[in-house]
Amino acid sequence: MLVASPYHLAQDPAEAALGKPYPPLGPLVTVAELRTRGVAASFYDATFATGPEAFADALAGHRPGRVALVSDPHAVPVKMCTLAQRNAALTMVRMAHDGGAEVLVAGPDATDHPEPYFAAGASVVVRGEHDTAVLEWATVGLPHGEVRRPNRTDLDALPDPDWSRVDLPAYASRWRRRHHRWELNLSTARGCPYRCNWCAKPTWGRTYHVASPERVAQTIAALRARHAPDGLWFTDDVFAVKPAWLTAFRGAVGADPLPFRCNTRADLVREGAYVRDLRAAGCRQVWMGAESGSDAVLAAMDKDQTRADIELAVQRLRAEGIAVGFFLQLGYPGETYADVMATLDLVRRLHPDEIGVSVSYPLPGTPFHARVKDQLHKANWATSMDNEVLFAGAYPQPFYDAVREVLRAESAWWTWRPSRGRAGLRRTAALPWHAARWPVERARMRWYGRG
Numbered sequence: 001m002l003v004a005s006p007y008h009l010a011q012d013p014a015e016a017a018l019g020k021p022y023p024p025l026g027p028l029v030t031v032a033e034l035r036t037r038g039v040a041a042s043f044y045d046a047t048f049a050t051g052p053e054a055f056a057d058a059l060a061g062h063r064p065g066r067v068a069l070v071s072d073p074h075a076v077p078v079k080m081c082t083l084a085q086r087n088a089a090l091t092m093v094r095m096a097h098d099g100g101a102e103v104l105v106a107g108p109d110a111t112d113h114p115e116p117y118f119a120a121g122a123s124v125v126v127r128g129e130h131d132t133a134v135l136e137w138a139t140v141g142l143p144h145g146e147v148r149r150p151n152r153t154d155l156d157a158l159p160d161p162d163w164s165r166v167d168l169p170a171y172a173s174r175w176r177r178r179h180h181r182w183e184l185n186l187s188t189a190r191g192c193p194y195r196c197n198w199c200a201k202p203t204w205g206r207t208y209h210v211a212s213p214e215r216v217a218q219t220i221a222a223l224r225a226r227h228a229p230d231g232l233w234f235t236d237d238v239f240a241v242k243p244a245w246l247t248a249f250r251g252a253v254g255a256d257p258l259p260f261r262c263n264t265r266a267d268l269v270r271e272g273a274y275v276r277d278l279r280a281a282g283c284r285q286v287w288m289g290a291e292s293g294s295d296a297v298l299a300a301m302d303k304d305q306t307r308a309d310i311e312l313a314v315q316r317l318r319a320e321g322i323a324v325g326f327f328l329q330l331g332y333p334g335e336t337y338a339d340v341m342a343t344l345d346l347v348r349r350l351h352p353d354e355i356g357v358s359v360s361y362p363l364p365g366t367p368f369h370a371r372v373k374d375q376l377h378k379a380n381w382a383t384s385m386d387n388e389v390l391f392a393g394a395y396p397q398p399f400y401d402a403v404r405e406v407l408r409a410e411s412a413w414w415t416w417r418p419s420r421g422r423a424g425l426r427r428t429a430a431l432p433w434h435a436a437r438w439p440v441e442r443a444r445m446r447w448y449g450r451g
Contacts, residue, residue, distance in 0.1 A: 001068065001138055011088055026070065027043070029161050041138070045167070064101050066137075069089060078108060080384045129204060155215075156215045171184075191237070192204075198362070220253065260284065285323040287326075302367075314352070329359070330400045331395070333391075333394075
């Protein structure tokens with residue numbers, strides 16, 4: 001049996017330019033579990049392949065009777081369900097089917113859109129969490145068609161990812177060449193209990209299950225001893241939802257924790273004790289879904305946080321020396337020019353260490369998508385962070401492009417620090433470019449937002 005991860009970095013220019021590739025976490029757990037259950041499972045990682053055509057060599061070498069094409073549900077670029085990645089996956093399905101293999105497909109896009117995968121030759125499409133279904137298919141078989149199995153609740157029972165199945169030195173080389181460090185991805189939890197109405201939850205729904213702090217600490221210790229990454233990225237939608245879990249995790253990792261970055265919510269980091277536990281456990285940067293500087297927009301998103309929460313969170317994190325990243329959205333339905341200016345004001349006042357800016361992206365299964373589906377002129381971006389407005393927005397595309405560039409230009413100035421290597425030289429060389437572009441983009445923003 002061959003398990004394959006269909007994500008191609010070459011089909012994702014924004015992620016490729018970032019220089020921070022991560023191995024496919026979910027599929028590597030699946031391979032580890034299959035092998036512990038006695039299934040002779042091999043693995044194909046498409047991350048560094050130039051295109052799906054390279055899959056032909058893996059098929060020829062393994063000659064599998066079964067192929068499980070499993071997209072990583074932990075990876076944000078995968079959850080965006082872009083056309084380029086879908087087309088690459090469909091090509092791989094056709095190749096495996098034409099080679100005589102039975103094909104199972106699992107992942108966020110297949111959950112939302114099973115039809116094209118069946119049309120390409122898949123016999124089984126798993127909707128939602130894939131682990132139990134893939135194991136069942138490999139051992140006793142599954143009927144053809146769509147299947148869904150209950151989510152796993154005991155995450156301690158899952159094996160660690162089988163890192164030996166991927167070329168970790170290739171990942172480390174790309175990281176260190178660009179950033180002079182190497183970061184690996186790890187998950188402590190599955191799902192998210194919060195109700196943000198733009199957030200797609202095709203795999204786990206609005207559920208939340210977490211591994212024990214002790215088990216996570218054991219995984220980190222083994223990973224550190226064997227592979228020696230410089231840090232970790234916790235892929236959890238929201239890290240350490242429960243303060244008591246975080247306190248126990250702080251104790252479990254000890255006095256010399258491996259540095260990590262994570263996602264969290266502003267309302268979680270309002271409390272000083274929580275932030276102190278984060279720092280002591282190894283946290284060096286927190287990314288928050290700030291989304292907007294307007295309370296009206298945050299309320300419309302069902303974000304269940306306010307601008308005041310964001311401001312207090314940044315204050316708490318900075319007091320403990322934890323860097324802050326903001327995810328920001330533009331163009332949510334009902335957003336006005338004044339709301340956009342409130343977001344600009346928030347960023348200018350708080351000076352986050354990094355920002356990620358996108359236009360609101362409707363995905364199937366969300367209340368946001370249901371609200372705008374009749375206005376959609378296109379269903380998906382071609383590649384991640386295309387930032388194309390897919391529905392009838394309040395302002396034209398050039399307005400959102402200009403706002404994003406103004407934010408990027410200003411952020412480049414206040415976050416610049418002397419740093420070594422090519423990345424530092426690039427950032428320094430970009431400062432004059434940002435300085436020249438800033439007045440132009442600000443004028444465009446005002447022009448296109450005048451209505």
